[in-house]
Amino acid sequence: MADLKEIADNLIKGNAPRVKELVKKALDERVEVEKILNEGLIAGMDVVGKKFQANEFYVPEMLIAARAMKTGMEIIRPILIQEDIKSQGIVVLGTAKGDLHDIGKNLVGMMLEGAGFEVIDIGIDVAPEVFVQAAKEKKAHLIGVSALLTTTMVSMKDVVKALKEAGLDGKVKVMIGGAPLTQNYADEIEADGYAPDAASAVDKAKELLKAVRDEIRG
């Protein structure tokens, strides 16, 4: 019998080949794909995020776990599409204009994907209007902006502004994060949410998109 916990455990250890094998086995045994996703892969990534938050895992462990997640997703993605199983929401993610730091942003992206979101990573040094344009094109529910510099975090305000100007405020949420940021700053620039680390970013994204998600999922 397929053991979903074993999938999660191997994902936590970053054992991609084993995750691949076990996901295939579960599918062969006709375990529901949504169950494999939620109780195997997503459950595993959730533990990974918590361990990272608690300084039990560091960036290397996150990277190999995310790789294992990806391997599992590659197998089940075609079936998810076929069965029209929707993601948790679409997120456009990038670093603020002028900012090149992307290690944290990448971890946030991995954790969001690992929690079932569709993540569109638009890279580093992204101008405010590019965030908004991408959100429009991809029909995103959330824009995520990361900044590590006191000089670049100020451009996050312009993302919020550009979104308003495009008439998308309220429809597309804005989440911000990165070392120098705080909830206070998010309030000040009227961003919808702030998260201090990659695991909290998942919780915050879920919270922000709850209403939207109920709608997507019907």
Added chain:
Amino acid sequence: MMNPKKNLIKAIRCEEPEWVPCPTVDGSWRVVFHSLVERTSEAGFDDWGVHWKLSDRAGGTYPDKHPIIKPEMVKNFPFPDVETPNLTKPALEMVSEIDRDKSLLLGDNGWGIFERSWLLAGMDNLLIWMSDEPQAVSTLMHRIARVKLRITERLIDEVGVDGIRYGDDWGGEKALMMGPHFWRKFIKPQQRLLYDACKKKGVFILQHSDGHTEEIIPDLIEMGLNILNPLQPECNNIEKIKSEFGKDLAFHGAVSSRTLDKSTPEKITQEVKLRISQLAQGGGYILAPAHSFPYPASNLQAFRAAAIEYGKIPKEWRGKFEVQKTDVEV
């Protein structure tokens, strides 16, 4: 008579100095550089084969092509010629303008072992290989350390520096990026080679690492480190560190670069006062911003005034020394 250099040496030895040394004000140390191109100022390749791209928006160049794409390439990938006669030329030229009686001379070693490894292999590759290809990571770091070792030896032998500055950003905001386990496994043994070379020749060792570095301080002390920079105050428990390690290690920096960039002159004065009160007692503190950065001029002015007032820097030593490029990544 006390002068900035003697006063600084007291502070480094964790003995009570006459004033809190602050190199940008009292000129107590000057930093000299070697000739290898570690980062280009225009688009192009550095001397290790890493490509840098110019971005005006991001205020300089950043690495965009990492040449070692497979672990098999690690062993024979060509490294820069560290025996070139020019290696110490820039340092020697600078030395001629420095009053060595009054200023301690630090030789900058360039990008660190971890940094040069990720510059060559890419951050994701390097961190993933720590699990998948540990031998390749060790080989890469050892090869880099051998180059760094020669730089250290030549700066000491040919320039006669009093100390070596090693820079390597290991810390993120809340934790070591690679974790203390991988730091100890891969970086520590190579870093030790670099510290041993300094100890053998009797010169001071300064280590720079951004971010959170708390849990490896005992390792660094055991390896013989003298000065840790910058002790980013947002990321480390300064009071705890001073009380636990203040007798064995001196600290340089600790004035928040976020406050310096984003705050008022009044807050900066308070910040300087706070760090002096936390760190300077009994020596062991060298005052500086936690990062050199294009701060607003009025804020830098406030920093200087507070350094003079609360650091009690005597009138005759209040010079104006340009902020040096002491962080290679700066």
